[in-house]
Amino acid sequence: MNRLQNLFANKKSNLLSIYFTAGYPELNTTLDIAEALEQAGADFLEIGFPYSDPVADGPTIQQSSEKALENGMTLNVLFEQLQQLRERVNIPVLLMGYINPIVQYGIERFCKKAAEVGVDGVIVPDLPIYEYEKLYADTFKQNNLSNIFLVTPNTSEERIRKIDGLSNSFIYLLSSSSITGSTLNVSTSIEDYYKRIKGMELNNPTIIGFGISNNASYTKACEYANGAIVGSAFVKHLAMDDYLKNIPEFINNIRPRS
């Protein structure tokens, strides 16, 4: 079991994951941010590695990626920083990014390195199922990395079942078909979709992401899934002065301490 699988075995509800782009707003604060998030109560983390052409991302994460690249963030630099990951951070960590930097780094090398520094899983939005199964699944498994698949309101039931079979930690439910950072309208159709998924009784836990930006959307997501992911809202937080110091307050606003 990796840390991610462990977490889901022990905690079934109100999970909170935070996404941030490595190298933003400063090159060398990746672990400071990760550590602060753990201390503030985040259950697991998604660390984004930047890409020049992030088609699934809205302006907030696009701009953070551009800035991170300007700051000099690369996969090499990130893995260098993550050498100390497990000295400072205990919660599960996923890497999130696009396929091309991984192809250039080399898939085997990427997975080995990720496992070596203590990463538990990977989210690659533009890696489709066919290619994953054919070219990548074995390498992921050898390195005990979970691959996280996305499901949208338009994903067919048959395909969701297939994704459930290929997943071994959790399934990432998109609140709507949208890029990151769009505002979420909790409409009846979204609730129907959440309910439909819940009714499928999948083997894997589900975490809802995209458009979760405050306590209301977080709470609604947690009614139907095991937890939620906050991305763009946190990346916006990082643009402010004292972003490190105010991380507890940010987390508290999403999920008030009970």
Added chain:
Amino acid sequence: MKYGVDEHGYYGDFGGAYIPEMLYPNIEALRAQYLKVLNDDDFKAEFDQLLKDYVGRPSPLYHAKRYSEKYGANIFFKREDLNHTGSHKINNAIGQILLAERLGKKRIIAETGAGQHGVATATVCALKGLECVVYMGEIDMARQAPNVARMKMLGATVVPATSGSKTLKDATNEALRDWIGNPEDTHYIIGSAVGPYPYPEMVAKFQSIISFEAKKQLLEQTGSELPQYVLACVGGGSNAIGMFYNFLDDESVKLIAVEAAGKGVETGHSAATTSLGKEGVLHGTRTILMQTEDGQVVEPYSISAGLDYPGIGPQHAHLFKVNRAEYVSATDDEALNAGLLACQLEGIIPAIESAHALAHLEKMAFKPGDNVVICLSGRGDKDLDTYIKHFGY
């Protein structure tokens, strides 16, 4: 077809559909339906009729006598420049709008670099009364202002792409993002033989009319449907794949694709993808693209906005890798000079894109009697400013 696509959308090592899950239903619906629609009699009849009466096809195969004399071979121009809207881009736009209509889509999006594909798309949307949104890099909008105005006159909304490098690749990203947010009512008319499968295959099929006609015309004019050489310029590769398509299995025909070398392949200001690129994934397809060691896409440079793309279509990547076609390049200056030569020898002002293909003639050695076909993909009206500035007319 030996060089064709397999059932998973691959041409050898290249192709596939590297798309986020949000686009999967759209791409899957296209994949499942496009062949059925394309083979439908009603579709074929309307496609053929529009190509004939609206676009003005068949485009002539013109035996360029003074060029032939100069280069010592029979040089033929395939006159895509004479199409309605002035380039080959309209062939694909017509095909895709008819498809979109049959898929019940109400809204069309497209990306454009130079504006030629944007104009072609705006045109077919006007023809069909469909809403049209064209994404164009903010920098390109300034460089190609007349085409922006043209699209607006045709009723399209032109949206500046302000992300990344603010050019064609970013316009493509914006179009993909729009499609993610509007999966149900919108069809994305991609402008070249790029993108996730089935786009490269579909665009190639629509553009294959170019070589389909050329073969017949060659037979009439030379007594053989097979020439010795076929040349075309490559941005994403749609006019080139259309020009090559029906010759791919005729291995005696040498296929030559001309990329834009910009200021020179080694100057850092170039768009010569096969020389400078490495294998990777761009805009949903595994192909060859210009990128840094870290896998970040590099912004290319060419004087011709239509060739200013950091990748090539996956079928081209395959033809390059297995050596079925030769990939060469021409610089800005070589292309501009070739464009001027076409004006002076044949009375034809070619698009600067097409002039890249013409420029390669200078570097070839022919045997007497060789038949050579060049795709004149577009006319040069849009490039007059650039020509005039460069030559000081």
